[in-house]
Amino acid sequence: MATKNMIHLISLIATAGGPEAENIAVEVAHRMGVNGPKLGSQILLFLVVAFVLNKYAFGPIQAILAERQKRIEEGLDNAEKIKRELAETDRLKKEILTKANEQAEKMIEEAKKSASAMSEKRILEAVAQAEALIKKAQEATEIERGRMMMELKAEVGRLVVETTAKVVGKVLTSDDQKRLREEAIKQMAA
């Protein structure tokens, strides 16, 4: 009913013209309750609501949104920067590790070479020492043998002289003793 009335009303206003249309519009507005003070109070109310919403909601929220967006952008930038730094660090780490590895291998190689050289040197030294010891021992043995031979010769000469003196029953002269000793030594040496 009301919708039909509205449609009829609008069509009548549309077909009316000039001052009549103006009168109709004013009267319709009056019948619909349009009224200056009420309209003014509603405009004022709306402006107050808009002012309060803007002051306590839209303004602060827009500021918060802007701040949050800024922080997110900063965070993303930082994350990107950290990612780049991390990649750089990783690259450096790998480079350092590679270098360290190379150096370590080089050092091991050198150590091996050094150890090998040292070992050969030690062996040679040991061999030389052993040879020297053997030589010394041989020399000592030779000297000892010579000394013992000397003692033996002296002893054998003395025994030959004593035995001969006892066998022949006479006292041997110093020449005889000397000659006997020399002969005995000669025979021993032969």
Next chain:
Amino acid sequence: MLNSILMLASGGSHHELPMYATEFQFGPLVVTNSMIVSWVVALGLIIFVQWAMRNASLVPKGSQNFLELVVESLLTLLEGVMGRGLAHKTFWFFASVFIFIVSANWFGLVPGVGTIGMGAGESWFSVDVVKPFFRGVNADVNMTLAMALTFFGMWIIWALQSNGVGGCIRHIFGSKADNKGVLGLLMAAIFIFVGVIEVVSIAFRPVSLSCRLFGNIYGGEYMLESMMAINEKLSWLIPLPFYFFELLVGLVQALVFCLLTAIFTSTMCAHDESGGKSHH
């Protein structure tokens, strides 16, 4: 003819929802039932935003989160329509319009609005309500016209700020064609004529905006009252599906009012951001 029109405008029988808000006299002050609801809605909104933003932080919680959702969604929507700069400049108006209209429309659906009031013979809380204490805010053309006129005023200010007086005249009446000579003159004459039509269209915007919103909300309330009157025993049940429909209408009409006003503003001012090119 005048009489027949006025009879239609005043509504049908006295049992129907009148097209005007009911007045109450408080001493020298005359207050309508829709004004009372508009104050309640306004107060509710003011209290809510103050409460929601009492401990505003960068990490939102609860009501602040909800308010941010609404504001950010509206801002994104308006930026799409008007461009970033103009949307931020005029956001306070369009967001207020949307939030106030949708709140008022939904508040009008709260049981008791339109059904509690004075009965016949000035008796209070009668079953047969003659003077309801509350009426949907936008079912009163004063409120819809108030918002439309506020928009009209702001639109003129924004248009003048963006274009200047000469720019506004050029924008409305200026030729958009590049033709020269006789054809150019003909096109200029056509665009002046189009400009006159445009001025009439602009002048009628407050009427069309206010009547569209008023008509939809008033129609919804009228329909709900009619549904309730079908059967007294089932008056609580029959309108129920239409309540959901009216929830949707309340939201859509708020969006329509907000977007239409934003588009009207955009067509006049948004060329600021697009290198002086008109959107017409």
